[in-house]
Amino acid sequence: MTPGAPSETSAPRRRGRPSRTQSENGPATREEILRAAREEFSARGYEKASVRGIAKAAGVDPALVHHYFGTKEQVFEAAITVAFAPALEAPAAIEDGPLEGVGERLTRFVIGVWENPATRAPLLAIVRSAVNNETAASIFRRLVATQLLGRIARRLELPDAELRAELAAAQLVGIAMLRYVIQVEPLASADVEQLVARVAPVVQGHLTGP
Missing domain, CATH: 1.10.10.60 (Homeodomain-like)
Structure with missing residues (x-):
């Protein structure tokens, strides 16, 4: 050689x-x-x-x-898609029962995902990255819009279904941010059942109210 x-x-x-x-x-x-x-x-x-x-x-x-x-952007999207998978099952909370009770079912499901330590940790990583970086935020928005909100809106079959689904999501994401990310008291330590009782009617109103 x-x-x-x-x-x-x-x-x-x-x-x-x-x-x-x-x-x-x-x-x-x-x-x-x-x-x-x-x-x-x-x-x-x-x-x-x-x-x-x-x-x-x-x-x-x-x-x-x-x-x-x-x-790196594609790695991030693949990672959060896997981590976000439990939350993407949320449309089933609408489909499994009448629309009259969808607010409670959806609220209970989303809070349950955040309450579970196994699913909370990756969700925290997603939210923190999305808050601090526009590229991560764009990927997060696309994932939420196409795989979560779109499916919920189609189930509602209402003229303003997309806006209704986004308002419901904003309500639940806001609760999650304050309770699990920023940890504002007394919300951070409030009883789960108390939260569901107070938040579910608001989510219901967003989805099916006049």
Whole structure:
């Protein structure tokens, strides 16, 4: 071999093309990257998190992160889609029963998602990133608009259904921000049943009221 010439084993891989060894456990590796991404965005926020940091936390090469997800924005969207999945089941709270009781069912469901430590942690990471960064906020808005609000609005079958769904969502997101993110008292420590009793009629009014 000519001195100074690169060997076959040391030839650099093109960006986005993981080694065969790294890609052998594709699904498991992808899930590990998503787990690391959620932790990085939660701990560092969108601005300070990086593809390199996510790769390091997942124990893989940064090229593998690009291979599976692309840019940091795409990694963030994939991570929050998985984390937000429980909340995307909210339309079922409308479908499982008459519209007359939808306010309580939806309120109880959303507060329940936030009360659960397993689902609260990733949701906090999403909200904090969205508040502090416009790119993250844009991704969050798109996710909420297309996968949550749109489905709720279609179920209502009313002329102003989209606005009604957004007002209901604003009510519930506001409660979540004050109770779980900013932790304003006495809201932060209020009894869940008391919250449902007070908030549900307002949500019901947004969705089906005159």
